[in-house]
Amino acid sequence: MIHRFPIRVYYEDTDLAGIVYYANYLKFIERARSEWVRELGVDQVEMKAEGYVFAVRRVEADYLVPARFDDKLVVETMMIENSGVRLMVRQEVKRADVLIFGATITIICMNQSGAVARLPSAIRRSVH
Numbered sequence: 188m189i190h191r192f193p194i195r196v197y198y199e200d201t202d203l204a205g206i207v208y209y210a211n212y213l214k215f216i217e218r219a220r221s222e223w224v225r226e227l228g229v230d231q232v233e234m235k236a237e238g239y240v241f242a243v244r245r246v247e248a249d250y251l252v253p254a255r256f257d258d259k260l261v262v263e264t265m266m267i268e269n270s271g272v273r274l275m276v277r278q279e280v281k282r283a284d285v286l287i288f289g290a291t292i293t294i295i296c297m298n299q300s301g302a303v304a305r306l307p308s309a310i311r312r313s314v315h
């Protein structure tokens with residue numbers, strides 16, 4: 188399953204050179220990942236109330252082509268590995284069909300004491 192999340196580049200997303208500031212790609216993919224998790228049926232507010240939260244453990248990112256003010260982008264999110272306690276997600280930012288940014292994200296679930304916990308069942312079930 189590929190989840191698609193549209194993004195429009197606003198002036199505030201750009202740097203002095205008029206291109207998207209590198210850290211903003213991480214914000215773009217975080218928003219897309221949050222919507223993807225919501226569509227999987229995971230309520231993160233309820234998770235937190237039960238004492239569990241997601242945490243990004245690792246990000247491996249490639250900046251390929253700059254995006255600019257007013258570009259229409261799409262963030263594609265797909266799960267690539269699920270070990271039950273660790274989740275690896277591939278996220279790509281595209282302008283039309285051009286890949287401009289790609290990242291592989293490792294996500295864990297933590298309990299209130301900061302220890303690694305089992306991922307929610309909706310996430311575990313989503314990979315066959």
